[in-house]
Amino acid sequence: MTLQQLRYAIEVAGCGSINEAAKRLFISQPSLSNAIKDLEQELGITIFDRTNRGITLSADGVEFMAHARQIVEQAELLEGRYKNKRRSSVHFSVSTQHYAFASEAFSALMEGSGELEYAFSLRETQTSEIIEDVRTLRSDLGILYLCDRNARVMNKMFSDGSLKFTPLFNTRPHIFIGLTHPLARREIVTVEDLPPYPYITFDQGESSSLHFSEELLNLPEAGRSVKVNDRATLSGLLAGTHSYTVGTGILAAELDGTVLKSVPVETDELFTIGWIAHKDRRLSPIAASYINLLNDLVARRYFAANQFLF
Numbered sequence: 001m002t003l004q005q006l007r008y009a010i011e012v013a014g015c016g017s018i019n020e021a022a023k024r025l026f027i028s029q030p031s032l033s034n035a036i037k038d039l040e041q042e043l044g045i046t047i048f049d050r051t052n053r054g055i056t057l058s059a060d061g062v063e064f065m066a067h068a069r070q071i072v073e074q075a076e077l078l079e080g081r082y083k084n085k086r087r088s089s090v091h092f093s094v095s096t097q098h099y100a101f102a103s104e105a106f107s108a109l110m111e112g113s114g115e116l117e118y119a120f121s122l123r124e125t126q127t128s129e130i131i132e133d134v135r136t137l138r139s140d141l142g143i144l145y146l147c148d149r150n151a152r153v154m155n156k157m158f159s160d161g162s163l164k165f166t167p168l169f170n171t172r173p174h175i176f177i178g179l180t181h182p183l184a185r186r187e188i189v190t191v192e193d194l195p196p197y198p199y200i201t202f203d204q205g206e207s208s209s210l211h212f213s214e215e216l217l218n219l220p221e222a223g224r225s226v227k228v229n230d231r232a233t234l235s236g237l238l239a240g241t242h243s244y245t246v247g248t249g250i251l252a253a254e255l256d257g258t259v260l261k262s263v264p265v266e267t268d269e270l271f272t273i274g275w276i277a278h279k280d281r282r283l284s285p286i287a288a289s290y291i292n293l294l295n296d297l298v299a300r301r302y303f304a305a306n307q308f309l310f
Helices: 003-015 018-025 029-043 059-082 100-112 127-135 151-160 231-240 285-301
Strands: 048-051 054-057 090-096 118-124 141-146 163-171 174-178 199-202 225-228 245-247 260-264 271-278
Touching (some): 003 018, 003 059, 054 059, 090 285, 100 118, 100 285, 127 141, 127 271, 163 285, 199 231, 271 285
Parallel strands (some): 090 141, 199 225
Antiparallel strands (some): 141 271, 163 271, 174 260
């Protein structure tokens, strides 16, 4: 077993494809396939399950990858210290629901990294993919929410994937609307106020269900509904129409009060926003720094406004 083989396996796990990994590694697909097969044979385990739809980490592969990443990271630290006195690149990846605070904390992490060489990744994606990304170690952390409606299913998925959920904060649902929206002057709205307006939600693809919905309320079927895939499109539609979406009440700093407004919804439902990580993988220093930035940002900008319940 060599460091090169470990690096090959890590790249394949990150790409989810032998072909794509081979392109990034600048080697041929057969050479990479053979290197992975040799590694599996040497260790006596199957690292990747191969299907017609691609490859995924096996149960042994998930455990192996946690150790492989640590070995490669330690090797890179040694090389950075003693080889030409040059520090190696730090790797970190987050998969998240479409939360402005997750992006803002990520920006702060980048700014605080100074001259440090890094390879960071921020994926705003579907709920099921967040869980899969962290389970397969494609991402170090995942950010999503739990509530009474989805807790049973989500906790089962966390348990099956050897994932741990850690709370960040609790909140009641809010609607996000443009400043010209008819409800913009309201201090609070009810569920009954919402049906006349178009309802915008994030598309969950094939995993579309109440358990994976990003929106914090189970609202009656809307007569006019729109699905989107990214926050920029969502913000533009909210600002330019009398539509709404449902979220945590936390808007991007540059939009809050200038382009969009959040209004609390009258409900007894409580939601817990938090992060997931793999139980078998110790948090890296950069992951711990990101979590600290998340906590500081929420405490500084949102707890002080007394909008949340803890």
